């Protein structure tokens with residue numbers, strides 16, 4: 001292994017910013033007992049595991065001395081904010097993700113029940129609602145009752161850049177002193193800019209991120225909420241494609257799944273269904289002709305085949321697109337459409353039935369499953385504790401099984417991708433039986 005490939009993080013990279021020195025006794029003192037700050041988040045086993053699993057498989061090495069600097073995600077004995085003076089804001093940005101409403105509800109309930117915070121405002125339509133003059137919605141226990149049973153976000157979401165100066169003006173006007181940003185990498189960059197702007201002006205505003213993406217591409221954390229629900233839903237599409245393909249002569253089921261840069265949804269739904277013969281992800285380039293000849297052979301052998309393709313896969317086969325969405329994300333070429341056409345062409349006059357399934361938004365607009373719902377609740381609790389303690393420019397997330405704080409800068413500095421030499425991809429190759437290299 002070439003150590004030059006390794007990325008080292010130190011305790012400086014893990015340092016969390018906290019607003020000022022002001023401290024207020026927590027109302028959670030009874031609950032805390034002796035635990036706060038004495039929680040040992042990193043055990044010897046974790047150190048070894050982290051070094052081996054994350055360090056080598058994910059091409060990262062953590063300076064062992066830095067590990068205790070992982071800030072635990074629990075309540076603090078001393079708060080920065082006096083609960084009766086808090087106005088919390090919640091904003092959801094970027095694409096939808098199962099569990100958004102669970103996190104919103106979790107924040108409202110926990111702020112109110114654990115800390116007695118009385119005023120929680122929902123910012124409408126993402127960061128746009130901080131800059132377009134729209135009035136926020138007042139969130140109460142009653143108004144968030146049952147929202148966890150609905151997909152989407154009751155607050156609305158958007159893409160597109162907004163001016164952090166205007167955003168902070170709005171927060172000051174509304175009296176928001178803790179802003180919870182539920183979003184992906186773009187939203188977290190936006191959150192960082194809001195936090196920087198507020199700090200630059202000397203405003204006591206804490207900005208706490210809750211990482212959201214079905215793509216599971218946020219680094220360091222074990223997984224992002226909504227991912228499990230999304231790949232579970234995707235595996236239903238694979239099942240449909242498999243049933244269709246195996247019920248027709250020379251059937252090919254082709255399933256296109258979301259995953260702009262990272263193929264986690266494709267990999268996990270492949271493993272969940274065990275009916276896939278080829279999984280194509282952005283991290284592993286492939287030659288279309290080699291793939292087509294392998295596919296043909298597979299159909300000859302077993303009478304049908306199932307192919308799963310992540311939307312970001314095979315982009316190397318298209319001229320680079322200079323089109324972007326409102327947030328600056330590159331618009332992708334349609335790999336599903338290209339493969340469908342090439343499969344049909346490659347069979348010529350031979351019998352073939354291509355069943356193309358593109359579940360699109362169906363995998364991310366559903367409510368969270370129970371496992372994700374638990375994670376959303378825990379994230380909301382950790383975010384509430386962090387905000388009340390005055391931590392800012394940080395995100396909460398589960399790391400190595402424990403809830404921790406991470407600086408936003410660390411989570412936006414890289415992307416979590418499937419390692420083509422790692423165990424997950426190996427599991428996929430074992431399951432599909434596809435060749436390791438199709439180039």
Ligand SMILES: Nc1ncnc2c1ncn2[C@@H]1O[C@H](COP(=O)(O)OP(=O)(O)OP(=O)(O)O)[C@@H](O)[C@H]1O
Pocket residue numbers: 093094095096126127128158159160161162183184185186187188189190191193212213214327329
């Ligand atoms: N580099 C950036 N700097 C500041 N703000 C940004 C930046 N990138 C995105 N944003 C803000 O974050 C919001 C959401 O960004 P984006 O549309 O990229 O979604 P995302 O949070 O990455 O989620 P998804 O994973 O669904 O793409 C945008 O509305 C924009 O205001």
Ligand SMILES: O=P(O)(O)OC[C@H]1O[C@](O)(CO)[C@@H](O)[C@@H]1O
Pocket residue numbers: 094095096184213214215258259260311325364
């Ligand atoms: O159509 P939209 O809302 O831009 O979202 C599409 C993108 O969102 C993601 O699901 C990330 O949330 C990507 O996989 C996908 O490319």
